[in-house]
Amino acid sequence: MILSKSCEYAIRAVVYVAAKTVKEERVGIIEIAEAIGSPVAFTGKILQTLTRKKVLASSKGPNGGFYIIDPASVYLIDIVRAMDGNEIFTACVIGLTTCSAERPCPMHHQMKPIRDQLRIDFSNRSVYEMVQAFEENNYFLK
């Protein structure tokens, strides 16, 4: 599994929240969890983290809920970094304490391009694009 379960839920949640935001709506934990098929309380914790890390925003009280400031300026990589950190883009595939061309493991030269491609793809994929995919073309979040 390339991403932690928390991170998987996080991405799905952000896309769902963003889809609501573009319709000028805020959305609560229960509806989000239902929409993406995740455990409610755990999803709450994840949304809390995302809000602390400024990926999402939230407001309390009636008509409160989660929303996203600007879906076009948040990228997939921001969600991944918020939840799992940057290591998946930098750490050695077979767990050496450092990964570098100077001290490579026997897989380094094969893996580095793939890892870089992953970073590029994650960096170029905005939440806004994912919302468009989700809305327009029959993509799924659960």
Next chain:
Amino acid sequence: MILSKSCEYAIRAVVYVAAKTVKEERVGIIEIAEAIGSPVAFTGKILQTLTRKKVLASSKGPNGGFYIIDPASVYLIDIVRAMDGNEIFTACVIGLTTCSAERPCPMHHQMKPIRDQLRIDFSNRSVYEMVQAFEENNYFLK
């Protein structure tokens, strides 16, 4: 982290064992763990699994130890499948229960090519090649 820690240790261990095998030597748990910088007992368990799955072979008693039948016919993907299963090549990046073009998540079309490339690279990389890299060109296992 793309691979489990067990799988990381497993790959490093197999390369080390194979490097010994090509020199007609068998090697014990303690030396393996030392060589790859892993906990001895845990490494023992992993080697046990690899032997059960026919990635490695072992013999007990004096002059016993681990070895590999044919380094050229074992591929990286065999080690990964033995330890982590096939899911990393097939499961949805954001955790949907199924991954398919018919029911894609908003990342499917970006991720599928990368995942396929990973499978191809892992399928084409034989243990023998990794041993050559390790021996000839200053590659590292810890």
Next chain:
DNA sequence: AGAATAAAAGATATATTTGTCTTCTATTAA
């Protein structure tokens, strides 16, 4: 001001992964 709503925070629980330790079994060599 008071009641209702909804997220934040913190404590607790469960599951999985990682790691250790002890005993058992097979092999070798004297």
Next chain:
DNA sequence: TTAATAGAAGACAAATATATCTTTTATTCT
């Protein structure tokens, strides 16, 4: 055939990830 060696197997322990529950805080509406 006995002692030494080394992996196999199983029980146990610690750490981390996943998940739940309760209390608190902020906001809105009446």
